[in-house]
Amino acid sequence: MTGHYPVMLPEVLEALSPSDGGVYVDGTFGAGGYSAAILDAADCRVIAIDRDPAARSRAAAMQEKYGDRLVFLCGCFGDVAQLLEGGGIGKVDGFVLDLGVSSFQIDEAERGFSFRFDGPLDMRMNSESEEPTAADIVNNYDEKKLANIIYLYGDERRSRQIARRIVERRAERVFETTEDLADVVRDVVPKSHKDKIDPATRTFQALRIAVNDELGELERALISSEDVLNDGGRLVVVSFHSLEDGMVKRYLREKSGSEPRGSRYAPVAVDVGDVVFKLRGKKAVKPSDVECKENSRSRSARLRAATRVVAS
Ligand SMILES: C[S@@+](CC[C@H](N)C(=O)[O-])C[C@H]1O[C@@H](n2cnc3c(N)ncnc32)[C@H](O)[C@@H]1O
Structure with missing residues (x-):
């Protein structure tokens, strides 16, 4: 893959642990770096989601190699449950998110994400939307x-x-x-x-x-994750901003029974209910020093992961 450095890829694969016969959702397909690595790691399927219609052609190019093991759905990961249902796909074994924008989006002046290039002040990840x-x-x-x-x-x-x-x-x-x-x-x-x-x-x-209502999207994805994952399925989120990471941290703590119930600081408006996740490590995983040197964008990355468990 070219054009976008897949952040914390070894750590993502370890946390997701793809296995033969599994179905994995890559909710932020981007340049397909995670999707390709998951498909190479096991004889599994990947359902790739991206709200940017420009990702469709990159997915089509990858489908030449992976065939129907890779399915692309254009839409928002906050709608993951509806997208999977619409695609006739049942529960899945993993759901990974790599938040933010890709280098493709940033480097294209027309998209208006960057102060480094002059372009229209746009910033919509889906520039075909009416937003x-x-x-x-x-x-x-x-x-x-x-x-x-x-x-x-x-x-x-x-x-x-x-x-x-x-x-x-x-x-x-x-x-x-x-x-x-x-x-x-x-x-x-x-x-x-x-x-x-x-x-x-x-x-x-x-x-x-x-x-792009990025925090609203993340909140909706977290809430849906317990419904779309099979028991034993993995949720893996790589975030780049303390607001995002804080939201993931508190959501997973609540849902794994590690947060005092009803914390008034909980940012996600969910009914806490049953324990449905088991945390994979209490602390966020950080990128290696080598990666931070190779790719400066990795420096702020934080990975959190959890396993879906039978509700108790
Ligand atoms: C950081 S890039 C992902 C890069 C990818 N992991 C790779 O290795 O190539 C983030 C991608 O997620 C997409 N994205 C961001 N928010 C989204 C959302 N709420 N729903 C769907 N796609 C989203 C962006 O359009 C972008 O293509």
Whole structure:
């Protein structure tokens, strides 16, 4: 596979443990790095999901090698239960998620994910959808709502100043391009020598999360996971943001009976109910030093996994 580095691949395979005859859902097909590795690891089937229609042709190319062992379904992993039902697929033995966007998406200026290239301020993972774009959000949301998004999803301390500048600037001229937005943010946020990232990084991340309702998607996928997995099936999630990782951590703790019941901080609105998962390790697994050197995006990755167990 080319174009996208499959993050924590050895650790994902170990946690998922594909076996002959099994059926595995790769909920974030992307460039197909995980799907190919699962199909190579065992004589199994992979149901690959991606909300980006551009992934379809990559899956079709892989089907030349794997035939009907690989099935591609275009849709959101939050709808995994409905997608599987619609495809006539029963319960599965594994469900893996590698959250966020792929290098293909980031590197294509037209998609509007990156401040490194000038392009339309879009950021929708499914650019054929009718959902609002990042430009719709920055041109229409009120100042407070913008500040909240940038603060909460971007961890940006200067969120209020950025939101104020966005509102001032759009009164003169609406935002159309990634450069329009990056310039405004760079005016407000000084370049830090400490973290070495572009000052626009956090704001762009926040908008991407909002545009694609990424946390809502994760919540829906977690809630569905207990229904779609066979007993003994594995749930494996690789996340890149503390909000995502915190959500996975607390969900799995609740569902494995390791969290005090009814914690008022539990972010996922679920009926706690029975114990249906067994944690695979209490702590998140981090990428190896070698991987972090090879691929800087891996540095923030955290993997959590659990096994579906008979409800008790
Ligand atoms: C980080 S990439 C996955 C890369 C993949 N593991 C590989 O090895 O090639 C994330 C992919 O998931 C897709 N994606 C993100 N959120 C999604 C969602 N809620 N439903 C379906 N696909 C989603 C994106 O479109 C992107 O293609």
